[in-house]
Amino acid sequence: MNQQTQHYYLPAPSYWPIIASTALLTLASGFVLFLNHFAPGPYVMVAGALILAYLVFGWFGVVIKESVGGLFSRQVDHSFRWGMGWFIYSEVMFFVAFFVALFYARNVAVPWLGDTKLLWPHFVAHWPTVGPGITEASFTPMKAWGIPAINTLILLSSGATVTWAHWGLIKNNRTQLKIGLIFTILLGVTFLGLQAHEYAEAGFSIKSGIYGTTFFMLTGFHGLHVTLGAIMLTVILFRVMAGHFSAENHFGFEAVAWYWHFVDVVWLLLFVFVYWL
């Protein structure tokens, strides 16, 4: 780091925030239109998504350029660490809400409904269930010890490979770094592929009462986060191949690795509480 980087970098005025706000407004409006079956809906959503994609490449591109240009001091690096840590915490709280829904449904709502013979005379509380009022001819819940168990091994391994890649970076072994990253991404993509297969073969849908609801919402948001994580890992891989990151200075890599571990931990909780127990 040179003399300049003793000082805290303050960015110049920027268009990215207003572009980001416009992207979200467009995407949100399109989504609302789509939900309510207005014809322009999907198109507006696509427009919003395109602006968002442009924004993501643009804004992160600027930050990467600033970083590679040596503009970030140690203090800025600390800011990024704090920031990423708290961002992941907010994501944790989002998942907490859905886990709470699962625990409440299983331990409060369904048992109480089972006791409410006056309204649901034929319902006996059990789990998994589609609930007392939804009739579903066949309903096969997800089994834990097949592909989901394999997926657990896959994600755990990917946590190991990304750590191994990190060690490579610290030791200045770029080959280890690249291979570790590639394996991590491949494992992540395999996980997603297997999940997609499971979704297609599932013996129930999101409309299958509270079981279908909690299953697909929890695993669905998780899958979304794995996808984002895999995209971020790929970006990191490209940056590595472009020669970015040094042994002493590579927070971008660490941030994505943290995110990946977070995604891994959420999966473990999912595996235990959604698939297994």
Added chain:
Amino acid sequence: MSTTTATHHDEHHSHPTGLMRWVTTTNHKDIGTLYLWFSFVMFLFAGSMAMLIRLELFQPGLQFVQPNVFNQLTTLHGLIMIFGAIMPAFVGFANWQVPLMIGAPDMAFPRLNNWSFWLLPAAGTLLIASIFVPGGASAGGWTMYPPLSIQGGISQDMTILALHILGISSIVGSINIITTIFNMRAPGMTLMKMPIFVWTWLITAYLLIAAMPVLAGALTMMITDRHFGTSFFNAAGGGDPVMYQHIFWFFGHPEVYIMILPAFGILSTVIPTFSRKPLFGYHAMVWATASIALLSFVVWAHHMFTVGMPAAAQVFFMYTTMLIAIPTGVKVFNWVATMWKGSLTFETPMLFSVAVVCLFTIGGFSGLVLAIVPVDIQLQDTYYVVAHFHYVLFSGSAMAIMSGVYYWLPKWTGHMYDEKLGQWHFWLTTIAFNVTFFPMHFTGLAGMPRRIPDYALQFAEFNMISSIGAFVLGASQLLFLYIVIKCIRGGASAGDKPWESADTLEWTLPSPPPYHTFETPPVVK
């Protein structure tokens, strides 16, 4: 060697003017100004809705608005006041004051800071547009309980998405604030040497990061129940409408502390200044604020005592809710002790702060009454609750904001505001506020439910009094607007430190401060 400029920034190369300056700014002072003006406009807009509500409630019978419009008014009034007025106002204070008070050159993430602001007009567009769609705006109350909210039309979806966007703004902004406070304090400023206002915002930011995602979860569940066939809140599918309330209020209760802790920070700044004594019990104030924040996560079901939860749950939440009265009481005692044996003067900021201490406490007491479960059974969903939360939110949060505005306007603008007019604003507001809301304790006790456009005859007298008070209260805020604009345009020169006893770092700077400040951090002893 670059000892002369301690901050590297690109602004010198491109400095837009006019509208583009405000659109692209990465300066915490500009962004603070944006937040404050946005909140003031939203305050007046939502206040106008309140005027319409009180107009309809002036007399029994339906005179001006039909019930469906009335329900939209109450819903939007609540949503816009909370998310469009109170919260952005405090973020505006945080933006202006936190970097100055800790001797930082700006926020940790100045560009992200601008994004947090510009998300607000985006959300506001969705929310206000929802008024004009078929079916009108969301009309299920700001709390949006299902299944009623599942019945809502397209406006409910617009409201949900608007709240998602507001949530992103708050979460990103709070990450910024926490990082700034932890990472950018001037050398020598330990956490326990920070101005108390900064402490309150550190803790508020933590509450926001923890609570807003939970709201996002509840909103997402609502939108999937509405459109994707999920059964979160549908008993037939094994879900429970009450579960929404649990998840919502797990967010909702920290939310009300999010709206009051910065107000406490303002009081703890203004009162010592005009008492010419240091804040009594700084450490106790920090611990009390932190305790309130932590406890705020275990009291949520006191908003739901009538849903039919087991007695043991009612008992638990009653105890935790009463417990939270203790650190709150400690804070009130500390403010009184700060004034005690001080050398008091009553400029407008001090008038507002003293009124807040007294009136917020009344709100606190009605909260304590509501905490007692059997009593709450009678008062839940009545005007008693409306009285309670307006005492804590208007004569608590909003009047503390007014106190802060008068306190810092000289610093922000370089001019003194008109003291005489400020005092008029204060007295009109305080008296009209009490005329409006104090009678609501009685109508609530007497049995008037809330969220109704028409009421039985025994509530007529007090409703008329409330409405008259409300009209005066509303009109008085136009005086506030005039005072603020007048101050921006000119006034007696404020100098660096118009308040002789103010001792935080911003008063060491010129008024108004230069665009960039503390590029070299000051050394704090």
Added chain:
Amino acid sequence: MNKRIILSLSTALLSFFTYSARAEYALNLQAPVTRVAHEIYDLHTLVLLVCLAIFVVVFGFMFYSLYKHRKSVGHQAVQFHEHKVLEVVWTVIPALILIGMAYPATKTIFTMKDVSDSDMSIKVTGHQWKWEYEYMGEGVRFISNMATPQDQIDNKAEKTANYLLEVDNAMVVPTGKKVRLLMTADDVIHSWWVPQFGVKQDAIPGFIKEAWINVEKPGIYRGQCAELCGIHHGFMPIVVEAVPEDKYKQWLASKKQELAVAAAGADKEWTKEDLLANGKAVYEKNCVVCHQANGQGLPPTFPALTGGKIATGPIEGHLEIVLKGGKTVMPKWGPLLNDVEIASVITYERNALGNSVGDMLQPAQVKAAR
């Protein structure tokens, strides 16, 4: 001098509240008529007095300070900023006060939840926007609609004494008996509340929530829905008539007879004129709130009946949607209205409100379609 002012002020405030306790209740909770309501009333008085006392003491100090410690009277600031003993004392004392209040409150909580050993049960169902009462094991089930005429609400007629607090069919209970209430709802969350009973219980669709009352003295007791439930949340009151047990038994018998007669009306053949007249009454009581008096509705949520697809289409479809409800907010009227009422209102909708389809429906046809 200041101490005397404080003392007289607090005495005045105290007597103010206790006076109102004896007088018209416009300032305080309504007169309790159950043991639970009495306990609540007393709890509130206790908490209020405690808060009043604390307020007077704390703000006594503050106002004293505002007066005596002004710079303008020359007071110099004394630079203290902590006092360990005082800080401990003013943390511990409030804690003790709170414990003192929590104890009686806890007892009442458990009392309110104890529905055991009830003498009878009534299932209360909240609908948008009316209450339904079913006397369990008696075969008595009826709807309770608000009875205040729309003209009074629209300021076209003088408002009568029980404006917005009157119904067509009150819930009747015997005094001195423990009545268990089983609350639920059919559509959205409502809340059943009678202030003088000290009972407010949210009615949650799909769930049963229990409460109980034991009314000490005969009388007519009025309450309102206490959870926002849509546009007519303010217009679905509750009226409970508490009568001595023998009168209650008489009422029960006459109600059973009344319901039998109404059901029997389904077996006879009705003239179109009678159907239209009856249908108009049913429409005004039940359908006007959404579909409006002229049938124009409030689209898109509440479609117009005038020229509407269903109201002018095949009569089977019209009957189907009235009986079974719609995918949207249209309620299932099957359980709420009897065969005569449904036949009448459908006939009315098809031959009035700007429609003139010409056909009609007999109650027997409705019965067959259920």
